[in-house]
Amino acid sequence: MYASNEYTPGSGRELLSESFFQVDDVVQIARDLLGKVLLTQFDGQLCRARIVETEAYRAPDDQASHARNHTRTPRTEIMYARGGHVYVYLCYGIHHLFNVVTGPEDTAHAVLIRGIEPLANTAVMLNRRGMEKVGPQLTAGPGVLSKAMGIRTIHTGLFLPNPASPIKIESDGYLLNPDQIGVSTRVGIAYAGEWALQPWRFFIRANPFVSKAKGINAL
DNA sequence: CGTCCGATGAACT
């Protein structure tokens, strides 16, 4: 199980389609990404992890979005591509933060993946993090999960629904009840004024791989 | 070209 990268009938897994990412409501997509499986395959190493924490960024009005007020620069250009593209940017000069572009072309919404639960090939993830033992600090947080999965800024522009992409998101049939989903304001965007109050962070309740964010209003 | 600073994480006191 989980050893294959194929999507044969009966495998119990399916690649998320373009239409999943091209829904206009980025907040709904952020919620729907909870429980889905992030897959990376670099240097022949296939890693899988379940998405347990996300945040929605809704351009152009959302002042926490890099594409706020239609900001369009070389860095944010990929946000204007159609949903399903990958946007990775460097934060604090150190951390590579993995985002999924959503919505139709020219709509710059994106979802930040903030926490994942390792499912397969944890040995490679541990090695990339310089850790010995699997625990929340392996992949709880947007910077550390990218490091564990091998995701870097150079991967910006990959298209997740492409079966040949080294980064993909699939469904394995895992289902969540609405009462398992926690909601809060977003982390680290206090500068965004009233937009910092939007309840656009979603997480799986009681999951240890949800980041330990401080100063957040749980709702 | 110079300056400011961030959608963080880790190691401190």
Next chain:
DNA sequence: GTTCATCGGACGT
């Protein structure tokens, strides 16, 4: 609770 590593992007000059 506080400090700080580390650097590309955004913007003003």
